Amino acid sequence: MSTMNDGKPGDAGLVRIDGVEKTFRRASEDVHVLARLDLVVPQGEFLALMGPSGSGKSTLLNLIGGLDRPTQGTVTVAGERIDTLSDRRLADWRARHIGFVFQLYNLMPVLTAERNVELPLLLTHLGKAERQKHVATALAMVGLSHRAKHYPRTLSGGEQQRVGIARGIVTDPTLLLCDEPTGDLDRKAGDEILNLLQALNREHGKTIIMVTHDPHASARASRTVYLNKGRLSNEPVS
Amino acid sequence: MNTLVNWFSQIGSIVKFGLLSIPQRRGSVAATVIGIAGVVVVLVGVLSIAAGFRRAMTASAAPDSAIVLRSGADSEMVSGFGRPQVRLIADAPGVAQGPKGPLSSAELFVIINLPKRSTGTDANVPLRGVEPAATVVRDNLHLVAGRMFEWGRNEVIVGAGAAREFAGLEVGSQLKVGRASWPVVGIFTANGGVAESEVWTDAAVLQGAYNRGESFQSVYTRLTSADAFQPFKDALTTNPQLNVKVLRQSDYYAEQSETLTRLITTLGVLIASLMAVGAIFGALNTMYSAVATRTREIATLRALGFGSGAVVIALMLESLAIAILGGALGGALAYAGFNNFQAATMNWQSFSQVTFAFAVTPPLLIQGIVLASVIGLIGGILPALRAARQPIASALREL
Numbered sequence: 001m002s003t004m005n006d007g008k009p010g011d012a013g014l015v016r017i018d019g020v021e022k023t024f025r026r027a028s029e030d031v032h033v034l035a036r037l038d039l040v041v042p043q044g045e046f047l048a049l050m051g052p053s054g055s056g057k058s059t060l061l062n063l064i065g066g067l068d069r070p071t072q073g074t075v076t077v078a079g080e081r082i083d084t085l086s087d088r089r090l091a092d093w094r095a096r097h098i099g100f101v102f103q104l105y106n107l108m109p110v111l112t113a114e115r116n117v118e119l120p121l122l123l124t125h126l127g128k129a130e131r132q133k134h135v136a137t138a139l140a141m142v143g144l145s146h147r148a149k150h151y152p153r154t155l156s157g158g159e160q161q162r163v164g165i166a167r168g169i170v171t172d173p174t175l176l177l178c179d180e181p182t183g184d185l186d187r188k189a190g191d192e193i194l195n196l197l198q199a200l201n202r203e204h205g206k207t208i209i210m211v212t213h214d215p216h217a218s219a220r221a222s223r224t225v226y227l228n229k230g231r232l233s234n235e236p237v238s
Numbered sequence: 239m240n241t242l243v244n245w246f247s248q249i250g251s252i253v254k255f256g257l258l259s260i261p262q263r264r265g266s267v268a269a270t271v272i273g274i275a276g277v278v279v280v281l282v283g284v285l286s287i288a289a290g291f292r293r294a295m296t297a298s299a300a301p302d303s304a305i306v307l308r309s310g311a312d313s314e315m316v317s318g319f320g321r322p323q324v325r326l327i328a329d330a331p332g333v334a335q336g337p338k339g340p341l342s343s344a345e346l347f348v349i350i351n352l353p354k355r356s357t358g359t360d361a362n363v364p365l366r367g368v369e370p371a372a373t374v375v376r377d378n379l380h381l382v383a384g385r386m387f388e389w390g391r392n393e394v395i396v397g398a399g400a401a402r403e404f405a406g407l408e409v410g411s412q413l414k415v416g417r418a419s420w421p422v423v424g425i426f427t428a429n430g431g432v433a434e435s436e437v438w439t440d441a442a443v444l445q446g447a448y449n450r451g452e453s454f455q456s457v458y459t460r461l462t463s464a465d466a467f468q469p470f471k472d473a474l475t476t477n478p479q480l481n482v483k484v485l486r487q488s489d490y491y492a493e494q495s496e497t498l499t500r501l502i503t504t505l506g507v508l509i510a511s512l513m514a515v516g517a518i519f520g521a522l523n524t525m526y527s528a529v530a531t532r533t534r535e536i537a538t539l540r541a542l543g544f545g546s547g548a549v550v551i552a553l554m555l556e557s558l559a560i561a562i563l564g565g566a567l568g569g570a571l572a573y574a575g576f577n578n579f580q581a582a583t584m585n586w587q588s589f590s591q592v593t594f595a596f597a598v599t600p601p602l603l604i605q606g607i608v609l610a611s612v613i614g615l616i617g618g619i620l621p622a623l624r625a626a627r628q629p630i631a632s633a634l635r636e637l
Contacts, residue, residue, distance in 0.1 A: 058631075059631070062630075062631040065541070067541055067630045067631045067634070068629070068630075068631045087546060088545060088546070088547075091540065091543050091544065091545050091546070092543060092545075093543075094541065094542065094543045095542065095543025096543075100538075100541055100542065102538070102634065104534075106534060106535070106538040106634070108255055108535055108538075109259070109535075110254075110255055110258035110259050111255070111258075119251065119539070119542055120542050120543065122244075122247045122248060122251055123244060123247075123248065123542070123543045123544065124244075125243075125244065167542075
């Protein structure tokens with residue numbers, strides 16, 4: 001069993017993974033992606049999850065974000081076990097607790113930046129004026145107020161990712177999950193995104209879990225764990 | 239309440255993305271719209287023939303007008319009366335009175351051959367002998383050219399439909415009936431009704447020309463009111479001197495048009511149904527491509543918390559919107575192409591031609607839109623379910 005507990009003794013942590021296994025069936029073969037993982041992520045941590053391609057980083061992130069369910073074990077976020085929730089309740093839970101930032105930004109091409117950022121707010125009970133206020137705040141936090149009316153195709157990769165981050169934080173989620181957020185950006189734009197994530201963590205206390213294979217990116221995190229062949233360790237595997 | 243608003247808001251957003259992204263897949267959307275429009279054109283077009291035929295057959299039949307035939311006759315062709323019976327019918331209770339007596343026209347009906355303008359081939363055209371009350375026992379008869387024939391002379395007036403469809407019926411031309419030539423002296427309209435397909439002359443003259451003595455085939459009457467029909471019918475059917483069948487004119491013509499309208503309707507629905515199956519595959523293809531090109535977007539929305547149910551409903555609404563667009567286009571094309579298209583066909587009950595105009599009626603357009611909607615919904619459901627069931631984690635990685 002691989003255990004990564006950085007919380008204080010007795011600290012339940014914001015995210016708690018206990019004995020999680022994940023097996024996919026490909027053709028007639030079972031592929032074991034995660035093997036009995038334990039991980040605790042305390043509130044306010046900026047955790048980098050590193051590992052080579054196919055090591056199971058994204059799978060683990062999907063389990064934490066309620067996009068997938070473990071084959072075995074439990075996933076608890078903010079005191080709630082999410083691996084047993086129905087699809088519908090899981091969708092509601094994601095809307096309330098999780099902000100996602102994707103490698104390819106995943107913006108809606110037919111919507112302007114501000115309408116993209118507004119999307120998660122459509123799942124809340126906020127009125128239009130309130131939503132507009134939240135959108136403006138989120139865009140200001142990522143420094144893109146002046147690009148609010150622009151469509152994604154007119155924005156640079158870095159700007160699109162900043163819109164993606166604004167969308168991720170606009171509902172003030174419990175947890176921000178970033179899957180290779182700099183993976184599609186050049187070094188300069190990537191640095192800007194990392195600066196932004198770091199600021200969100202340090203200045204706003206946002207708990208962030210970031211999947212990356214870039215040591216330069218993981219260096220910005222407050223802790224890095226490594227995943228290799230479905231197992232976690234505190235040290236990179238050569 | 240808030241949850242419901244929230245749910246509608248989710249659906250609205252997804253529908254909006256779908257509709258806004260149509261320009262990116264305009265080819266497949268256009269093919270579906272055109273395919274569905276084609277189905278609707280065929281359905282509405284074919285059914286407009288039946289509707290037009292039925293309208294022509296019933297257009298001049300007011301509720302207070304009746305027709306009397308010999309008992310057992312299902313058309314004028316096989317009916318027959320003598321003068322005494324005709325008098326009894328005209329004197330029956332409920333028959334309206336005009337300045338010159340009862341509004342009752344005893345008529346006879348023969349078939350003549352005239353060449354169709356469109357093909358040059360001979361067709362059966364009804365030549366009807368009428369009495370002076372004939373123009374008031376039917377609704378909306380108007381002379382639009384020439385004059386009324388003179389009673390007692392070999393003259394005819396011609397219905398506008400017959401004049402349009404058959405050669406040699408212009409005012410001033412001579413109609414050859416048997417060995418005699420009868421001048422055409424006028425053209426009349428009858429609100430598009432079946433009388434417009436006929437040639438009219440004095441009944442007495444026609445009886446002479448065809449050696450019919452004093453026999454008639456039907457009696458058309460105008461009643462004092464629609465409610466007078468039942469007493470009129472009862473008086474005639476209980477009269478031992480008569481052996482008759484009494485019908486409202488509207489019912490008689492509806493019955494006359496039934497065989498053909500049923501045949502056309504069955505054919506139209508059959509053809510449109512077969513085409514609809516093809517159109518469903520078109521809609522399926524469009525929506526599968528819509529889902530395929532937006533796999534990542536839909537997965538992203540679901541990752542953000544949009545529900546699967548909202549995704550299904552939204553994609554079906556999108557499919558419905560595309561289908562309704564196709565239906566509206568088809569309806570408009572059918573209206574432009576078929577409404578008031580003039581034609582003539584055989585009325586199998588009277589073995590004579592009936593001229594009529596195709597009628598693209600509002601109920602037909604609604605039927606077209608309903609069919610388009612059904613195609614859209616059936617075509618949309620499988621792709622929508624697929625989009626909602628795709629695992630989010632893998633769909634997010636789709637390019």
